[in-house]
Amino acid sequence: MSAAPSPVSPAWAVELVGIDKRFGPVHANRDVTLRFSPSSIHGLVGENGAGKSTLMSILYGFYEADAGEILVRGKQVDIRTPQDAIRLGIGMVHQHFMLVETFTVLENLLLGHEGGPVLGPAMERARAQVRELERQFGLEVPLDALVSDLPVGVQQRVEILKALYRGAEVLILDEPTAVLSPPEVEQLFRILERLRQQGRTVLLITHKLKEIMAITDRVSVLRRGQVVAEFITADTDRQALADAMVGRKTSLSVDRAPARPGEVLLSARNVNVIDGRGVTTLKDACLNVRAGEIVGVAGVAGNGQSELLEVLSGMCRFDSGMITVKGQDINPSTKYDAADARRRGLAHVPEDRLKLAVIKEFPAHESAILGYHQDKSLSKGWRLNWKRVVAKTVSLMEQFDVRPPNPHLRTALFSGGNQQKLVMAREMEREPDILLVGQPTRGVDIGAIAFIHRQLVSLRDRGKAILLVSAELDEILALSDRILVMCDGEIVGELSAADATESRIGTMMAGIKDAPATQAVAEGVSA
Amino acid sequence: MSAGGSDNLPWWVTGLLLPAINVGLALAVSALVILAIGEDPVGALGTMLRGAVGTGEGIGYTLYYATSLIFTALAVAIAFHGGLFNIGGEGQAYIGGLGVGLVCLALPGWPWWAALPLSVLGGAAFGALWAAIPGWLQAYRGSHIVITTIMFNFIASSLMVYLMVNVLIKPGQMSPESEAFSASMFLPMMADMMGAIGVEMDSSPLNFSLFLALLACVAVWAFIWHTRWGFALRATGANENAALYAGIDPKRVIVVTMALSGALAGLLGVNELHGVQHRLMLNFPAGLGFTGIAVALMGRNHPAGIIPAALLFGALYQGGTELVFDYPTISRELVVVIQGVVILFAGALEHMFRPALVRLFSRRPVAVSKPAGA
Ligand SMILES: Nc1ncnc2c1ncn2[C@@H]1O[C@H](COP(=O)(O)OP(=O)(O)O)[C@@H](O)[C@H]1O
Ligand SMILES: [Mg+2]
Numbered sequence: 001m002s003a004a005p006s007p008v009s010p011a012w013a014v015e016l017v018g019i020d021k022r023f024g025p026v027h028a029n030r031d032v033t034l035r036f037s038p039s040s041i042h043g044l045v046g047e048n049g050a051g052k053s054t055l056m057s058i059l060y061g062f063y064e065a066d067a068g069e070i071l072v073r074g075k076q077v078d079i080r081t082p083q084d085a086i087r088l089g090i091g092m093v094h095q096h097f098m099l100v101e102t103f104t105v106l107e108n109l110l111l112g113h114e115g116g117p118v119l120g121p122a123m124e125r126a127r128a129q130v131r132e133l134e135r136q137f138g139l140e141v142p143l144d145a146l147v148s149d150l151p152v153g154v155q156q157r158v159e160i161l162k163a164l165y166r167g168a169e170v171l172i173l174d175e176p177t178a179v180l181s182p183p184e185v186e187q188l189f190r191i192l193e194r195l196r197q198q199g200r201t202v203l204l205i206t207h208k209l210k211e212i213m214a215i216t217d218r219v220s221v222l223r224r225g226q227v228v229a230e231f232i233t234a235d236t237d238r239q240a241l242a243d244a245m246v247g248r249k250t251s252l253s254v255d256r257a258p259a260r261p262g263e264v265l266l267s268a269r270n271v272n273v274i275d276g277r278g279v280t281t282l283k284d285a286c287l288n289v290r291a292g293e294i295v296g297v298a299g300v301a302g303n304g305q306s307e308l309l310e311v312l313s314g315m316c317r318f319d320s321g322m323i324t325v326k327g328q329d330i331n332p333s334t335k336y337d338a339a340d341a342r343r344r345g346l347a348h349v350p351e352d353r354l355k356l357a358v359i360k361e362f363p364a365h366e367s368a369i370l371g372y373h374q375d376k377s378l379s380k381g382w383r384l385n386w387k388r389v390v391a392k393t394v395s396l397m398e399q400f401d402v403r404p405p406n407p408h409l410r411t412a413l414f415s416g417g418n419q420q421k422l423v424m425a426r427e428m429e430r431e432p433d434i435l436l437v438g439q440p441t442r443g444v445d446i447g448a449i450a451f452i453h454r455q456l457v458s459l460r461d462r463g464k465a466i467l468l469v470s471a472e473l474d475e476i477l478a479l480s481d482r483i484l485v486m487c488d489g490e491i492v493g494e495l496s497a498a499d500a501t502e503s504r505i506g507t508m509m510a511g512i513k514d515a516p517a518t519q520a521v522a523e524g525v526s527a
Numbered sequence: 528m529s530a531g532g533s534d535n536l537p538w539w540v541t542g543l544l545l546p547a548i549n550v551g552l553a554l555a556v557s558a559l560v561i562l563a564i565g566e567d568p569v570g571a572l573g574t575m576l577r578g579a580v581g582t583g584e585g586i587g588y589t590l591y592y593a594t595s596l597i598f599t600a601l602a603v604a605i606a607f608h609g610g611l612f613n614i615g616g617e618g619q620a621y622i623g624g625l626g627v628g629l630v631c632l633a634l635p636g637w638p639w640w641a642a643l644p645l646s647v648l649g650g651a652a653f654g655a656l657w658a659a660i661p662g663w664l665q666a667y668r669g670s671h672i673v674i675t676t677i678m679f680n681f682i683a684s685s686l687m688v689y690l691m692v693n694v695l696i697k698p699g700q701m702s703p704e705s706e707a708f709s710a711s712m713f714l715p716m717m718a719d720m721m722g723a724i725g726v727e728m729d730s731s732p733l734n735f736s737l738f739l740a741l742l743a744c745v746a747v748w749a750f751i752w753h754t755r756w757g758f759a760l761r762a763t764g765a766n767e768n769a770a771l772y773a774g775i776d777p778k779r780v781i782v783v784t785m786a787l788s789g790a791l792a793g794l795l796g797v798n799e800l801h802g803v804q805h806r807l808m809l810n811f812p813a814g815l816g817f818t819g820i821a822v823a824l825m826g827r828n829h830p831a832g833i834i835p836a837a838l839l840f841g842a843l844y845q846g847g848t849e850l851v852f853d854y855p856t857i858s859r860e861l862v863v864v865i866q867g868v869v870i871l872f873a874g875a876l877e878h879m880f881r882p883a884l885v886r887l888f889s890r891r892p893v894a895v896s897k898p899a900g901a
Contacts, residue, residue, distance in 0.1 A: 315771055340773025348772070356772040359765045366758070371773040373758045383753045 091163025575700025578849020599819025615676025617816025623793020654793020662785025
C-alpha cells in the first residue's frame with residue numbers, strides 16, 4: 001500500500017481509517033485506509049468483488065465495519081444508519097435507483113422531509129430550494145414529471161439532486177455510468193465537475209478506466225478488499241491502473257485475426273414489432289449474420305436493440321417479416337419460443353442479467369441450468385439429477401473462472417461480473433451455432449472484460465455466428481467484423497470494421513442514414 | 528435447498544426455537560384473554576392440551592384434523608412456490624369433495640381399495656378444475672388470483688347448496704344430505720387397522736387418509752424440488768421474465784400450478800367424505816381450507832414444516848372442542864380467537880423475533896475453515 005499523503009493535514013473531507021469487514025468467510029474489506037479531500041473527485045476502482053461497494057456502504061451506514069474509524073471533517077463519527085450519514089453530509093447514489101416510480105420528481109425529493117402533515121407549503125418551499133440547487137449545479141430535471149416517465153440518465157440526476165437537497169457535501173456514486181449512454185455520461189461528468197468547483201467531494205466507483213482518466217483527481221485501487229495502490233490521476237495511465245487492479249500484466253485490447261465469414265446462419269427480413277401501445281419499436285429490420293463473424297449492433301440504449309434480441313431469441317413475437325435460423329424460416333405465425341430457439345442451436349446472453357438471465361433467489365447451480373433444465377443429460381428419469389447439475393456448474397465455474405467457485409451460493413451474492421461469467425459459460429458451453437449477446441460486459445470488471453472478449457472471439461474463430469449488442473462503442477469497435485447502427489427502432493446503416501470510426505458511428509447513432517451501407521444489407525439477404 | 532433466509536441462523540433456531548417462541552407468546556396472550564372473561568387460564572389451557580393429546584381419542588381427532596390441514600396447506604404451498612397466493616382452498620376443497628362424493632355414489636358395492644384411487648382422482652380433478660379457472664383468468668386475462676379465488680369460494684358454496692338441496696338430496700329426506708355410500712367402500716378407520724395388527728387404539732374419525740396425506744407431502748416435495756416441472760414452477764414464481772427467457776411459458780405454468788394446488792385441496796374430501804361422513808353434505812370443509820393458509824405460512828411452505836404445523840393446528844381444533852365442552856362460559860368463538868392469536872403470532876408475525884435472534888446467534892464464529900480467495 002503506498003502511503004496516503006501526510007496525516008497531519010486537517011483538510012480531509014472524509015477519512016476511513018483501518019476499516020475491516022467480513023461477511024462470514026468473505027473478507028470484504030481488509031484494513032482499508034483512504035482519505036478524500038474537499039473539492040475533488042476521487043476514483044475508486046477494483047475488480048468485481050474487490051470490496052468497493054462494501055466500503056461505500058459502510059461509509060453510508062448500510063453496514064457496520066467490524067473494525068476501523070470514520071472521520072468527517074477531522075472529527076471521529078459513528079455512522080450506524082444512512083440517516084446518520086445524511087446528517088453528516090454524506091449522500092449516495094445507488095446503482096439501482098431508490099426512487100418511487102409513481103411519484104413526481106418533486107415528491108421524490110421531498111420524501112422523508114415532508115415537514116408536517118400538510119404537503120402544500122413544504123412543496124412550494126422545496127420547489128424554490130431545488131430550483132436554486134439546479135441553477136448552482138447545472139442539474140436540470142422536470143420537477144413535475146413522473147419518475148417512471150423519465151429516462152435513466154434523468155432519474156440518476158434526480159438521485160443526485162435528492163442527495164444535494166439533503167445537504168450532501170460528500171457524494172458517493174456507485175458505478176453511475178453503467179446504465180448511461182455516452183451523451184448521458186458526458187452530462188453526468190459536467191455535473192460532477194460543477195460539484196467539485198463548488199467544494200464538494202465526489203467518490204466515484206467505476207470499472208471504466210477511461211472515465212477515471214477523464215474526470216478524477218486521484219484514484220485508489222482495491223484488490224481483494226485491500227488498497228493496493230493510490231495514484232494522482234495525472235501521473236498515471238490506463239495500463240498501470242489495469243495492472244494494479246488485476247495484480248498482473250493485462251491486455252486492454254483484443255487480438256483477433258480477420259474474420260472468415262461462411263454461410264448465413266441467422267437472418268431477419270423486414271421484421272416489425274409493434275408494442276402494446278401501438279408504437280413500432282422495431283422497424284423493417286434486415287440483417288444477416290454469417291458463420292465465423294461478429295456483427296455488432298451499436299446505438300444509444302432503447303433504440304430497438306432490446307426488441308431485436310428478444311425477437312431473434314424467441315422471447316417476443318413479431319408482427320410482420322421473417323426470420324431465418326439456420327435455413328429454417330420463421331414467420332409471425334410459426335411457433336418459436338426461447339426453448340425452440342435453443343433447440344435450433346441459438347443461444348442468448350440477454351442484456352438485463354438480473355431481470356432475465358439468472359434467478360437471484362436460486363443457488364448458482366440452479367441459475368446455471370436456466371433454459372437447459374429440459375436437457376435429457378441433466379435428468380435421471382423423472383428426476384433432475386442434482387449431482388450432475390452441481391458437477392456441471394463446478395466445471396462451468398472452473399472454465400470461466402467464476403468466483404467464488406461455490407455452486408450452492410445464492411446467485412444474488414455473486415458480483416455482477418461473476419454472474420455474467422456464469423451466464424456466458426452456460427450459453428457457450430453447448431457450442432451454439434448462433435450466439436446473441438447483449439451488453440456482455442455491463443458492470444463487469446477489467447479482468448473479466450478481457451476474458452469475455454477473448455471467449456467471444458474464440459467462439460467466432462470456431463465458426464459460430466455472433467450478434468453483439470452493446471452500448472459501449474469501444475466494445476463494438478474492438479470486437480465487430482461488421483457494425484450495424486440502430487436509431488429509433490431502425491437499422492440506419494452498416495459499416496465494415498475497417499471503415500468504422502467512433503465519429504462515423506456517432507453520426508449514424510443520431511439517426512443520419514448512411515446510404516451506400518443499407519445497400520449492402522439488401523444484397524446480403526439474397527445470399 | 529430447504530435452508531431459508533439470508534442470515535445464517537442455525538437450523539434449530541429457525542426450525543425449533545423461533546416457532547416455539549411464537550407459539551408460547553400466542554398461548555400467553557390467549558391466557559390473558561381467558562383471564563379477562565374470568566376463567567382460570569392454566570386450567571383452561573390444560574384442558575385444551577389434555578383434550579388434544581391427553582387421550583387416545585384426542586390424539587386420533589388431532590391427527591384427523593391434521594390430515595385435512597396437510598392437504599389444504601400443501602395446496603397453498605405449491606401455489607406459493609409458483610408465485611401465486613391461492614386463497615381459494617376452501618372452495619376447491621368443497622368442489623373437490625363433490626367429485627369424491629359423485630365417484631363414491633357411482634360405484635355402489637365396490638371395495639374400498641378399488642374405490643379409493645377413483646375417489647382420489649375425482650376429488651383431485653374437481654378441485655383442479657375449480658382452481659384452474661382463476662389460474663386461467665390470472666394468466667390470460669389479468670384478473671388477480673386473490674380476488675378470483677375468494678369469489679370462487681362463494682360460488683362453490685352457493686353451487687353446493689343448490690346441488691345438495693335440489694339435485695343430490697336423498698329423496699324423502701329433510702336435511703340436505705345425499706344417499707350414504709356403500710359400506711363396502713368406507714375407508715378403514717385407523718382404530719380398526721391398528722386393532723387388526725393387535726394394537727389397541729381408541730376409536731376416532733382418523734382413517735386411512737392420513738397415509739394419503741403423508742404420501743402427498745413426499746410427492747409435493749419431490750415435485751417442487753426434484754423435477755423439471757418443479758423447476759419451471761419455481762422459476763416462474765421467482766421471476767416470470769427469466770422463465771420466459773428460459774423457454775418456459777409462464778402462463779401455462781400458472782394454470783397448471785393452480786390446477787395442482789386445487790387438486791391437493793380437493794383431497795380434503797377424501798378424508799372428510801370418503802373417510803368419515805360417507806355421504807355428500809353441506810359445509811364439510813368447515814374452514815379447514817382457510818386454516819391451511821396459516822399452516823402453510825407457519826410451515827414455511829415446505830412439507831417438512833407443514834406436517835408439524837398441521838399437527839399444532841389439529842391439536843388446537845381438537846383441544847378447542849374439548850374446551851368448549853368443559854367450560855360453559857367459554858364459547859366456540861373464543862376458541863376461534865385463540866386459533867386466531869396463534870395464526871397471528873406464528874404466521875403473520877413470524878419474523879417479529881427474527882432480528883433479535885439474528886443478533887444473538889450471528890455473533891458466534893462461523894464454522895468455515897478458511898477465507899475464500901487464493
Ligand atoms: N451482504 C453480503 N453478504 C455476504 N457477502 C457479501 C455481501 N455483500 C458483499 N459480499 C461479498 O463481499 C465481497 C465484496 O463485495 P462488493 O463490496 O460488492 O465488491 P465490489 O463492489 O468491489 O464489486 C464480495 O466477495 C461479495 O460477494
Ligand atoms: Mg459493487
